[in-house]
Amino acid sequence: GAVVSQHPSRVICKSGTSVKIECRSLDFQATTMFWYRQFPKQSLMLMATSNEGSKATYEQGVEKDKFLINHASLTLSTLTVTSAHPEDSSFYICSARDVGAAGDLGGISYEQYFGPGTRLTVT
Amino acid sequence: KQEVTQIPAALSVPEGENLVLNCSFTDSAIYNLQWFRQDPGKGLTSLLLIQSSQREQTSGRLNASLDKSSGRSTLYIAASQPGDSATYLCAGVTQGGSEKLVFGKGTKLTVNP
Numbered sequence: 097g098a099v100v101s102q103h104p105s106r107v108i109c110k111s112g113t114s115v116k117i118e119c120r121s122l123d124f125q126a127t128t129m130f131w132y133r134q135f136p137k138q139s140l141m142l143m144a145t146s147n148e149g150s151k152a153t154y155e156q157g158v159e160k161d162k163f164l165i166n167h168a169s170l171t172l173s174t175l176t177v178t179s180a181h182p183e184d185s186s187f188y189i190c191s192a193r194d195v196g197a198a199g200d201l202g203g204i205s206y207e208q209y210f211g212p213g214t215r216l217t218v219t
Numbered sequence: 220k221q222e223v224t225q226i227p228a229a230l231s232v233p234e235g236e237n238l239v240l241n242c243s244f245t246d247s248a249i250y251n252l253q254w255f256r257q258d259p260g261k262g263l264t265s266l267l268l269i270q271s272s273q274r275e276q277t278s279g280r281l282n283a284s285l286d287k288s289s290g291r292s293t294l295y296i297a298a299s300q301p302g303d304s305a306t307y308l309c310a311g312v313t314q315g316g317s318e319k320l321v322f323g324k325g326t327k328l329t330v331n332p
Contacts, residue, residue: 102262128318139223139308139322140263189262193318207253207270208320212262 099123100192102211109180110219117175117214119190125170126192130208131163134187146173180218189213221246221313225323232299233331240294240326242309247290254283254294255308257325263308267294299330 099122109115119129127148132140144154144165152165164176173192177184191208222245232238242252251270255263267276267283269292275284282295292309306325312318 130318130320139324140310140320141322142319145318187260191263191320207251207265207268210255210263210265215260 098194098209100190100209100211102188102190102214104214105212106215106217108217108219111181112179114176114178115180115216117177117188117190117216119173119175119192119211121171121192121194121209124192124194124209126173126194127170128193129167129173130191130193131165131173131175132189132191134189134213140189143175177216180216182218185216185218187213187215221311221321223309223311223321223323225307225309225326227326228324229327229329231329231331234299234301236299236330237295237297238299238328240296240307240309240328242292242294242323244290244311244313244321246313247287248313249285249287249290249311250313252283252285252292252309252311253320254281254292255310257306257308259306266307296328299328301330301332303330304328 101120103118129146131143133143134140142155143158144152146152146165146167148167154160167173191210224243226241253268254266257263269276269285280297285292306327308325310320310322
């Protein structure tokens with residue numbers, strides 16, 4: 097259980113174009129999904145928190161008009177990189193929190209399940 | 220701002236050796252902590268989750284512990300195997316209602332046959 101998929105796994109696009117990445121929770125519902133970016137030999141950096149039915153919350157320094165996030169259902173969030181530039185080339189990983197899971201003290205579970213990532217190359 | 224440090228950055232050991240990876244947080248207020256494995260070019264595989272009331276978790280040859288008073292966690296790998304070679308990341312959710320996972324940069328482990 098608790099499987100998260102991402103599509104595509106790899107994408108190459110030209111500078112100035114837009115690319116959409118999908119993140120799906122396959123066997124659970126996720127009110128909250130997270131988008132991370134990872135540059136080579138660096139750790140994961142949170143870009144934004146995506147909440148179903150509401151606007152995403154972006155981390156400081158992340159351009160909301162460039163990285164459009166839509167979380168239209170409890171199983172799907174999308175990240176669209178608009179007007180892509182070579183410096184946007186990175187590994188993008190999403191994660192999801194299971195709305196039905198409970199934490200060990202009866203509260204919400206903070207455990208996140210991660211997708212396999214999407215390698216974006218902008219030429 | 221919560222920061223996570225992982226030591227060592229890289230580790231190379233012979234097969235069969237027991238080893239310890241370290242993780243420390245600048246803010247010791249940690250709600251839960253996860254250890255992940257990442258293979259080159261791949262996503263994250265969750266290894267162990269230590270929830271708020273717990274101090275350690277075990278799965279097979281892996282044991283993770285969390286000392287909340289000091290904000291330190293260790294991942295112990297027993298009888299290492301070449302297949303254990305990967306980058307190991309620790310990440311924590313700090314208290315205060317935030318769901319954000321803050322990651323360390325990882326320890327790159329190489330187990331030599």
